[in-house]
Amino acid sequence: MSDHSPTTPPDGPRNGPPVSGREFDVLFDEVRTWGRWADAGRGAWNRVTAGHVRTAVSLVRSGTVVALGRPWDTVPGPDNAKPALHFMSDLGDVEAPEPSAHKDFIGADYHGKAVSHLDAPAHIAYRGRLYGGGAARELVGAGGARFGDVAALGPLVTRGVLLDLPAVLGTEWLEPGRAVHAADVLAAEEALGVTVGEGDAVLLRVGRFRRRRELGAWDPGEACAGFHVGAVPLLAGRGVALLGSDGDSDVRPSPVEGVHSPVHALALAAMGVPLLDNLDLEALSAACAEAGRYAFLLVVAPLNIPGGTGSPVGPVAVL
Amino acid sequence: MSDHSPTTPPDGPRNGPPVSGREFDVLFDEVRTWGRWADAGRGAWNRVTAGHVRTAVSLVRSGTVVALGRPWDTVPGPDNAKPALHFMSDLGDVEAPEPSAHKDFIGADYHGKAVSHLDAPAHIAYRGRLYGGGAARELVGAGGARFGDVAALGPLVTRGVLLDLPAVLGTEWLEPGRAVHAADVLAAEEALGVTVGEGDAVLLRVGRFRRRRELGAWDPGEACAGFHVGAVPLLAGRGVALLGSDGDSDVRPSPVEGVHSPVHALALAAMGVPLLDNLDLEALSAACAEAGRYAFLLVVAPLNIPGGTGSPVGPVAVL
Amino acid sequence: MSDHSPTTPPDGPRNGPPVSGREFDVLFDEVRTWGRWADAGRGAWNRVTAGHVRTAVSLVRSGTVVALGRPWDTVPGPDNAKPALHFMSDLGDVEAPEPSAHKDFIGADYHGKAVSHLDAPAHIAYRGRLYGGGAARELVGAGGARFGDVAALGPLVTRGVLLDLPAVLGTEWLEPGRAVHAADVLAAEEALGVTVGEGDAVLLRVGRFRRRRELGAWDPGEACAGFHVGAVPLLAGRGVALLGSDGDSDVRPSPVEGVHSPVHALALAAMGVPLLDNLDLEALSAACAEAGRYAFLLVVAPLNIPGGTGSPVGPVAVL
């Protein structure tokens, strides 16, 4: 059995260095922005002013539109433990006949490794606290989240930056378990001619779906390339508004003792930075390479779900 | 009981003139664009070239972002026969503890009168034929649509035009049943200083949600303001790519003998023009009025559902 | 507007006498059986021994089988705020062709007024305590109930007794809001020639679905005939194992100050007596009248849902 086996991901050889729980807590406090914005529930999206919107729009050159959402995946697999639902509710034979209507039901427990989705701040609590410091137990119940929900976020229009790590490193993909460090971000900026700035959406490509297409599916909960927590202060210092990835931004296995998704905790709970998980960045990678530009207009348009901890999305990049 | 009763909509006094089935068929053939595009499944979205995208982007002035999606509505009512589902699948107590994760399931049989959604061409067949002429019975099955599905459409970035009829007419809303005619469209263009053109997305505001807020919900399947079929040739001649509304674009009751949703039939099945139903256009109306401009960048980012006849959406306007 | 209006139920003229919160708490303690059984999660079903099963079986005379489950109701209405889901997932066109298979998805948020269902003890907590005294907050979470769930209950085979109140009173139904008192139970026993005993399932018919068929649907949350809490000590003294009804056993509006479903609280939380709600008892009423017997074999076969607070069911009576 080769070490590229789709069902047996390689051990993450470089998910480290390990980080102790205590070190992580120091890091959490370092990047924390609680209390910074009046409209706390929107978190770091407060960074995206009308001026940022105008700047983002001004990046459009060719008018090329690239969709970043994966196909709605109804088939279970190692990376799809909660298959999405899609049923036809009318095939033109249920309601009045002319015109005939075809209708469908969709459903998804969308957090996980398969559905392209946005994480709102309410998705994650660290030590029982949501972004801003409120107690999760009081703010999130069976009726949904009363703080930091996706309806409070609304849509995002901003500058997107693709950190195309495989392109920078000259590989097809990053091996599962490969941590992306601050030095990698800086090297990518240099190589790709782009600088992450205030209000930007940073999209980290690790080549997951390229690898999946060639080697088959594996469980990214076991091993996936993504940011090491050590890279987060750099991103925090730049004032990012959103992190997205074809993984889920966290390198796995987690290098942090006792914390299974440390980048989630830092981004969502400390910094109020929403996440985009499970994007398909293959077409965007090709489009950026062709255009020779890695910054673009990005539009994220979640469903308006009051109390929702996120939303399935189909983000759009315009080059 | 007043004639503004929320549960007893007034009879549509001006949904006419009545149109016979034969006249409708002539109209259908008149606006039909079958065979026009190589990528037939995308229908009229083929009209939106990269040049249109650039033009749309160039409309942005203030950077004001307006969301057009209604709240995900889980409460049944006269306009919500199939309430959307929203359940919490994890309240931080199901999976590993740190960070704790809040997760939710969403589901919807989204066609209807409550969920803001996109209709893909596969949603509607007239006389058994989908857009392009294929037999619906062969192209749509329990596994979904094999032609004209929402995954084939992808996202849309184009110029949006708001036909704000109540603003033009100086009313709070159009009464349910009020038909919007070609003359209304022309008058709106004149009054609002905008001209619908090739590749545009036309958003028709009838003030449904303003009326609903003030008078309560009613069944828009019984009575709703919307286009009379007689207005469609004008829109077809202009080369529209998308029709959207806070209703569903069709005036109801239908003025066409034996055809319950004639604008749907013309737009989707004859012209390949997708529809946006149940948008909340109140904030956009205010934003356009304030800006004094009724054309803007519009982004529609449906979920990437292979075989789907549409998608719940949260479209975004940028002024 | 007549006082039989389907949408405006009459005020419950006789839902009283009113009961104070303090009186209710005394009643709760009076009927409480916490600590009585080793297998506490099965509550009063511990009363149904193998001997009771044999007795129940011995009641069968004619071999007439009567189904008590309402049709799965996918249509919203005043008594169906959360319509059940039913979608075809395969119409013989999704999987391999011979034989062709038709498949369907069902779904329901089944507690409410429309689906025939069993309430397990975990469904209800009073003052934060489940049956047995455990804290609901610790025992029930997003993953389900860890005590008193329907999987712990399993099926029930016992003697069923139909208290057919309209038959006793010579009416078609009890008016919504009519309370059923201990005296009514005793009178029914006398008139119907049956005595409720240890381990029995008591089915209270109020004629809800007869009334619904003739006058239309109304919201039984607003007004429904059912037991007054004053009748519960009698039932408790008899050692009932299960209460069922074509309503939900509670008279509504509740006569108890500050407690919306007091019979639910007494039965489930104090006595560990599961409930069957929304049964269709019309056919059983006719069958019992024809047989001249109101006791029979009853089988309740819930779905085996670990953590479930109940289950949709189709109980079966055999006369």
Added chain:
Amino acid sequence: MSDHSPTTPPDGPRNGPPVSGREFDVLFDEVRTWGRWADAGRGAWNRVTAGHVRTAVSLVRSGTVVALGRPWDTVPGPDNAKPALHFMSDLGDVEAPEPSAHKDFIGADYHGKAVSHLDAPAHIAYRGRLYGGGAARELVGAGGARFGDVAALGPLVTRGVLLDLPAVLGTEWLEPGRAVHAADVLAAEEALGVTVGEGDAVLLRVGRFRRRRELGAWDPGEACAGFHVGAVPLLAGRGVALLGSDGDSDVRPSPVEGVHSPVHALALAAMGVPLLDNLDLEALSAACAEAGRYAFLLVVAPLNIPGGTGSPVGPVAVL
């Protein structure tokens, strides 16, 4: 890797003899009972008269109640491609406070290998024909089945017979792929002291869940013990009303050329005999062995789903 590997089921060494498509069609005609009953939609359940019910009830000796339904399985796996859904819709924090209510949503696309369920006649068509000869395409649509649905079946109370093959053969289970022949049925009758008769429900135990517990899950669609079609004429001759199994009654791989589920086709489409799939028969096996009796009262109480092609069930045996 041992030949008991849970993920690599052994090839079915004895799923044969192979049967040609032509031979199968002859068999189909041989066992076909189309036109036999006035209430055709109930199929072979017409065999179960009130007299059969009385006989079944008279079998009860000890009063032991055994549940046959598997736990509702929300975890995907090789035998669970469509995990069932279970979400809490209220944890006592959504509706009015006292008593507090815990509520849940369940959902399932229940046909498959994981949910214990009943197949109604409408589930299967052979050569486009449902039981009775009606065209599936006309009788089953997006709104469900208009013939042979589970609501037409209603509940079943009859004599159950456990054909406990592993007990007969002195093994823990039948290996996946092992066909059960007429000779096996006769040998089991002899060994277990029971004779299958008119109106009986035959439950075939192959020990699937014993094997699964010890060796792990595998895909029973690839290999599972079950009846060879050659055993069906014997069962047909005996007048069985129902077939059930801890598999799905069909040996897999199918020995019939071009027919993936031939016992399903014969039972449902030719004979109108409903099926119970994925039962957990381990406890029943132990109870029958202890009692020394393999015939008992069986109650199958499906949900009353109009148009449903079956139902999740929790059947009950009473010894």
